[in-house]
Amino acid sequence: MTNNFPTILALDFDGVICDGLIEYFQTAWRTYCQIWKPAKTVPDSDLALSFYRVRPAIETGWEMPLLIRALLTGITEEQILLDWPNIVPQLLTENGLKAASVGAMLDGLRDRWIAEDLAGWLSLHRFYPGVAESLQNLQGRGVKIAIVTTKEGRFVRELLQLAGVTMPSELIFGKEYNKPKHQILREFMTAAGKNSTIWFVEDRLKTLLSVKQQPDLSEVRLFLADWGYNTLAERESVAQNPPVQLLSLSQFSADFADWLPE
Numbered sequence: 001m002t003n004n005f006p007t008i009l010a011l012d013f014d015g016v017i018c019d020g021l022i023e024y025f026q027t028a029w030r031t032y033c034q035i036w037k038p039a040k041t042v043p044d045s046d047l048a049l050s051f052y053r054v055r056p057a058i059e060t061g062w063e064m065p066l067l068i069r070a071l072l073t074g075i076t077e078e079q080i081l082l083d084w085p086n087i088v089p090q091l092l093t094e095n096g097l098k099a100a101s102v103g104a105m106l107d108g109l110r111d112r113w114i115a116e117d118l119a120g121w122l123s124l125h126r127f128y129p130g131v132a133e134s135l136q137n138l139q140g141r142g143v144k145i146a147i148v149t150t151k152e153g154r155f156v157r158e159l160l161q162l163a164g165v166t167m168p169s170e171l172i173f174g175k176e177y178n179k180p181k182h183q184i185l186r187e188f189m190t191a192a193g194k195n196s197t198i199w200f201v202e203d204r205l206k207t208l209l210s211v212k213q214q215p216d217l218s219e220v221r222l223f224l225a226d227w228g229y230n231t232l233a234e235r236e237s238v239a240q241n242p243p244v245q246l247l248s249l250s251q252f253s254a255d256f257a258d259w260l261p262e
Contacts, residue, residue, distance in 0.1 A: 005256040006199040013149035015203030015228030017131050023124035025051050028064035031106045056229045057084035062103030066091045130253040132163040146171045148184050182211045203228020208244050223247040
């Protein structure tokens with residue numbers, strides 16, 4: 001391992017290691033049904049596919065039932081991807097809703113589902129092809145892998161176990177830490193010392209740009225996972241946002257030398 005390669009590889013979970021789109025849609029649909037009480041409680045398969053395509057527009061999870069509402073009321077996928085921040089308040093006003101109450105409803109439904117059927121809930125998550133094997137291989141080569149996520153750590157541990165990935169609990173930094181990701185990276189750097197090299201893989205460009213804005217984290221290499229929950233426009237904008245680099249799933253499963261530009 002040379003100084004050009006990471007001593008610490010920090011990874012987001014949803015959208016980098018694990019694909020939770022099926023769970024996202026099912027939870028969002030249950031919440032939608034509780035709010036709008038549609039006559040038909042089984043969603044069309046094409047609604048789920050549309051939801052998957054526009055899910056990257058969402059900033060925080062409570063917006064997911066609104067995304068379904070938008071699709072079912074004729075707002076196009078193109079409009080959602082281009083103008084979602086303006087569509088959200090419009091939907092809240094039109095339907096007499098508040099963000100906090102929608103979020104509480106969604107979280108409550110998810111919590112009850114998990115309490116009643118944890119195995120079923122976990123089964124709706126999929127690891128991206130080759131990622132579990134890569135995690136195991138990298139750990140075997142002495143790379144310290146840390147997961148930095150807004151998902152609760154206990155679920156990350158359960159999902160990793162189901163995928164056959166062994167990882168120390170102290171290297172899983174979940175929602176319960178209640179810190180921005182750049183702060184957790186800062187703590188890595190402080191603990192590891194000046195000779196550490198940190199690489200961070202995330203699927204949300206906004207999160208990577210927040211790291212970029214921290215002067216003391218200028219040495220952290222930033223990678224946007226192009227297989228995660230991001231849009232074509234975001235991926236294309238990486239060229240205008242150095243030092244963020246676009247990373248493909250095939251690169252992720254290859255040697256670190258293949259992650260870097262020629």
